[in-house]
Amino acid sequence: MQTLNHNLATYDVVILGAGAAGLLCAATAGQRGRRVLLLDKADKIGKKILISGGGRCNFTNLHVNPAAYLSQNPHFCKSALARYTPQDFLNLMRKHDLSWHEKTLGQLFCDQKAPAIVEMLWEECRDAGVNLQLNTEIDTLVHDGEHFHLHTMQGQQIRTQSLVIATGGPSIPRMGSSDSGIRIAKQFGLKNIPFTPALVPFTLTQTMLEGLFAGLAGVSTPIAVSCGEGYFREQMLFTHRGLSGPAMLQISSYWQQGQAVHIDLLPGQDALAWLQTLQKQRPKAELKTVLADVLPNRLAQRLCETLFPNRPLGQYGDKLLQSIATQLHNWELTPAGTEGMRTAEVSLGGVDTRELSSKTLEARKVAGLYFIGETVDVTGWLGGYNFQWAWASGWCAGQVA
Template sequence: MVTDAPVVVLGAGAAGLVAAHQVAARGIGVIVVDHQARPGRKLAITGGGYCNVTNMRVKARCFISSNPHFVKSALARFGPWDVMDMLADAGIGVEERDRGELFCDQRATLLVDFLQGRAEAAGARLMLGCSVSGLRALPGGGFLLRSSRGELQASRVIVATGGLSYPGIGASGLGMDIARSLGIPVVAPRPGLAPLLWSASDRERFADLSGNSLEVTTRCPDSPAFRADLLFTHRGLSGPAALQVSSYWRPGASVTVDLLPGIDVEGRLLEARRERPRAALRTVLGAWLPKRLVLAFEGREIPDLPMGRLSDLHAAAIADSLHRWTFHPAGTAGYDKAEVTVGGVDTRAISSKTLEARDVPGLHFAGEVLDVTGWLGGYNLQWAWSSGHCAGRAV
């Protein structure tokens, strides 16, 4: 059986539901296809169930992409204030937390229900539990999609199938496979916003620290510096400071951690030497850092000395080690734990205004399937809303 619709949206996630509403609201027939039994499964678990919907400080530099200017047009046309209007329509309030992050004041499932209801009320039809395995461009224009419910024909298609993270709730590589099959380049995907794993020797040294957290600054080659909380776990480093830097990290590279950002460690050590010459160095440092971390560093980055025997050179070297602790991750925790996928459909092959593939007229991409990855803090959903809105307007 062939089902015909002017527009098919692939994926009933954040980008797909917004896109479908935009299409249907202009009186154009649209079917939203998703292989999950419920729409928005990932959206429902975002932000610990309260969805960090956007960030008031959103800027192009908060996104990783091979084409760093790509996001500007869509963000300018549907930004954080538009997201707030959308939430107001849903009857959901927002709470501003750290660094401009806006969270819903009610469960994210309410937002999913609203997005589904709004799209359906405008005339969109949801086809759930329907798995799509491929798409073919028809010679005279339009597309034929192979699905578990038969073939679907559409004049235009919006691919909003997301990234590879959290395969247990429906993530798949379909969007990237479709792009490749039509000759649209894909930037090799990798897990982003993911915990970093210990090497075997670091695990032995730091596993006891599991549960400790502290505010640090992290960076790796090509990344900006991220000041945020770092959490030690049995497997490695987690918490926002590790997740942020993981999106830039490449196998083999190191991560540098400033364990006492903004603190004049050398000056403070020299002061402590004058004032507390009999105190052990570990006791002095234990007031500034988790005690177990000081013990893990003792004998390597930190000597076992009373303060009175600390030389000026020691103080300078300790300060350097604590401001520039270098860690060599063995890897990331992978797509099962990664909040996003870095890489995806190459934005250099896509119009930033219409999100349409330059060489495949009628085929649009929106959301995480594209090579656009935001920082932690609401940026990825902002991208899903902005790109979904623009793709929906353009078809």
């Protein structure tokens, strides 16, 4: 990979952040004949791409639509997502002889794993004449009305007509992520929505962990979960600290401190009708025994030691059976909190979309300044949606920057 070491340099476009959005933006702008410099403080490109999906890279989703994105302005993402679709990215992969497979719920994974996606994006950048500079941090940034002047910690001076901020959000700080994008937005007087963790495991109180949830770490079960406007049917995983798994990660984006989440342990079933039928057919069978037929054994046992009185089915009255069925479909839990940015896959918030053009991602108040990817207040569901926003927003800015 090409590394530059000029003390004075002029470019048409400088992109801060060599992640998913920044790489595709750089390639797109370079293909238009723009002189592009891609800067990153990390020692390699695409770090978050490399760890996504356990290194398998869930790079997009077949079911991408605006409803799968959270934002203060839910309409903002529509333009970019319509102009650069999952099929556009699949066409890019075909060009590079990469293949993929679909897992659950439209999730597409790269057969050649995450490093192949990064290499593909870098090939596109290299072929478009993009200059790359790693291990570089910005010290000061000034705009004179026509050009942006960047001074690096390494003593370089860079001048550019267009500046694209693709620094992401502060999730998974061990990868070097930060809120630098919001800081730049503030410098130029742009409003922002404070970053908060999303797609993140829940934590529970010590009392809950030692009581109802004792011995359940490692148990996984399919559920439906709801909170606020969110509803998902996926797996839930009990952990040593609380609750995780796709269902809980998804609903965490809709959860606020102090809210309860509502868990349906038997989604798609009629728990009362099922229990009433078993009561007639197997009156001597204990509740924990029949629950173990439809739930993990350890969970069935724990529920009958804590939430439900365990006895032979024939000994339950109608009201108690109804109460058990209700709880199985609407188990209400209030998490203590989340694991925070340390393990959050993405972050909610970012530059306020009212400050940006939905078509170009350019700041309305500052000509030539663009914000893309996770830096913007657009956050997708788990399952490739955030990558698609990165590709789409990066491509749109790259068309005009």
